[in-house]
Amino acid sequence: MNEAENIRAQIEAQLKELPAQPGVYLMKDETGMIIYVGKAKSLRSRVRSYFRKNDQTYKTKMLVKYIADFDYILTDTEVEAYILEANLIKKHQPKFNIRLKDDKSYPYIKVTKNVDFPRVFKTRLVKNDGARYFGPFADVDAIYKTLDIIKDIFKLRSCKKELKADDPEDRPCLNFHIDKCLGPCIGEVSKADYHELIDQVCLFLSGRQEELTAEVKQKMGEAAAERNYEKAARFRDALQAFEKLSESQKVMTDKNIDQDVAALVQGPDDRACVQLLLVRNGRLIGQEYFILEGTSEERDSTTMASFLQQYYEQAAGIPDELLLNVELDTEQLLAERLAYIKGKKVKIIYPQIGDKKKMLAMAAKNASQNLKKEDIRSQYEEQRTSGAVEKLGQILAIDPAPYHIEGFDISNIQGTDSVASMVVFKNGRPSKQDYRRFKIKTVEGPDDFSSMKEVVERRYARLLREDRKLPDLILIDGGKGQLNAAYEILKLLGIEDLPIIGLAKKEEEIFRPNQREPITLPHHLPTLQLLQRVRDEAHRFAVSYHRKLRSRRLTHSMLDEIPGVGPERRNSLLQHFGSLAKIREAQIWQLKQVDGISGKTARKIYDYLRKHMRAY
Incomplete structure (x- = not known):
């Protein structure tokens, strides 16, 4: 049985065990990355439908093609699944979901x-x-x-x-x-x-x-x-x-109510815009627009529902009325969720005449204009990044130009929690779904050169083993030492012709294997700025992963030191509160609400954390 047949057999076995209960399902590719998150009233019927239907859209067919595994989380109600789906989409940004563009950066x-x-x-x-x-x-x-x-x-x-x-x-x-x-x-x-x-x-x-x-x-x-x-x-x-x-x-209306007016306009490409007018006490106090990606093959109802779901799970205020230019299939779910957050019923209205219809028309007009503005920005950015990639190819004598760049960095503090990151830029832009991070397994102590060897070998030995496409260029964060360490591995793997460079931060010098003199470029050139973006993104991604592991290790270490708190209670505390900081902020009565934590143990935890936390 080949790999594809093995994956299909595994999925078929999993499909037979699916429960007919509400929940969220997570589709994964062969690397384990989550590529789609969905909710279901019945997981059994919904997940099975992906592998049974013949009249699927092109987007769904492509999704199914990439699915190598799936997981699911049971919930008590469909509303709980609705909430969980929004949070998981925000966390993982799966490439087959409709996504709020740069969702995490909204202030x-x-x-x-x-x-x-x-x-x-x-x-x-x-x-x-x-x-x-x-x-x-x-x-x-x-x-x-x-x-x-x-x-x-x-x-x-x-x-x-x-x-x-x-x-x-x-x-x-x-x-x-x-x-x-x-x-x-x-x-x-x-x-x-x-x-x-x-x-x-x-x-x-x-x-x-x-x-x-x-x-x-x-x-x-x-x-x-x-x-x-x-x-x-x-x-x-x-x-x-x-x-x-x-x-x-x-002044939009003489009614003393709060309204959000949301109009959706689909662009000619894979993007749409939702324009939101914020009306408070009858006055327009502000307006925002949001770009959504991955919308071209979705119905307007699905796109609008996805936006509202993601927006209101993070919005700081809920209106009395929500005016929409698209009717929702999931109106009941949204109404229940908004009512729960606000504490009272929220009207969802699809105006056909009058002032409310005029407000929606104004919002739609602005959405169309903002889509055009985003298109102009995208075209300019496309030209700028494409030009930088092609110029980089000329400077490094790479043909074809490096449209697929993979950048690596190592992060540790005195050799502890050593990790590596790999970021991917395609056509000059980050391709975050292709990012990877690695725990260093074979190196003891702060040895960046050996760590770089390990991670480069793990990455490219796997690509060769699976007969997958190699990048056009590898960028190493560092100078000659880190570059030579990585290049040694490429030679061992028999791919020494694969273009690889090192970018040293101090003087922003570009090093190449077997060449003594580095390349120096003016700092204002988009070509150098592209390499800096790759290098800095690799550094950011490595440092964030290192901090996460270090924080987790310190958290476990701190909780394990508390008398009466073993691994089971530690996990219960972390599951209940989410972080060590939240546990430290908790009062004794809140600690007692955790499964397995008695009043006496809660007092020990409370006293110990306040006495010893400063050391961490």
Whole structure:
């Protein structure tokens, strides 16, 4: 039985064991990479359909062609499967799913309400830490403009210090002296007054301008009655700023409700755009657009449902009404999920006439324009990267040009948790689904040269064994030493003609085997910048993996040292809380909720982590 027949037989055996229950299924290729994530009311019927239907789309046929294995996760309900599917798509970014482009990079505005003197700033990480988050925003400039307005109106602190209300500092910073900050660090504003301002900021960010204006007027009157004229003047200035802001916001409806207006437009290629209008209290307070990839063969209903699923699992606010230009097959699932997040029913409407239809038309018009803008950007980027690849081929005398580049880097700290990364660039762009990472198995201590030999041998011996295509160029992060180590392996494998270079970071010199003098290129050249992107991405990917392994090792080591916590309880704690940091933040009553953790053990964990955590 050949390899293909063996894979098919294995899949057929797995299909027979599938349960007829809700869940999420994960399709994998021959390398074990997840290439598709889907949800199902019945895993048995849904997963089997991929291997039984004859009238499949081209995209589905290609997916099935690549499937070498699959896994699944059972859930109690279809709604749970819906949530899990969104999270797994966000985590793995499978190439056959509809994906929010650069989903992980969308920023938020964070308000740290759980401290004495909160901060308001941009962040790309959303945590369950007691803070309030507003977003996500596709337009970073919009965030900075919003933050500038907040600073001008409320004069909040911008420093990162941990300020305590009962421990004022001796001197304020420059911002206090130029009237850009109220001076909470020196006790010029009380904790209570500062939190009043923060509540107003949250109203402001929620688009509640009318409520905010009424509240500020009341506070201004109270301050004036108490003859606190300086405070009253601050509220007066804020009111004037709100009036100007309200004048710039388009009135969409006279209803006092929150609405999200989402219009989908499919592009001529494999991309679509969803334009989102954010209407709060009848006023348009902002708009964002989101590019989705992998949409060309999907129905509009599927594309819109996929966007809404991914967007609202990370959005910081849920509207009262959701206006759509595409009817959803999964409307009931989405409605249940939105109602659960918001705490009350959310209307999903498909307007056909009136003002709501006009809002959707405006959103669709903007979506079309943004698709054209993205196409222009893509064409320019394509020309720039293609030109850099072709020029690189000329410089290195490689024919054909290196359209497929694989870059390697090693990461360790004093030889511990040694790992390697391999990143892949195709036509000058990252191909993240092809990235690989390796634990170093045969090298003891901090020996980057031997580690590089190991990983290069493992990578290319496998490609040769499986008769798979070799890259056009290999890039090693480092100078002559690392390059020569890798080149030795290529010679042993009989592929010494495979183009390989090293890029040394200090002088950005390009080294080639058997050539003493390096190539130096001007730093402004796109060709060198392309090599730097590959090298830096390999470094980033290696360091992130190393940190993950080191953190996991330290976490296990720390928990194993706690009296009464063995491997089983350690795993239960990590499964329940997700990380050592969350375990450390937990109170005793929260620790007791974990399976197998008694009150006595919870107290030991609580005391031990607070006593010893600083060492880590």
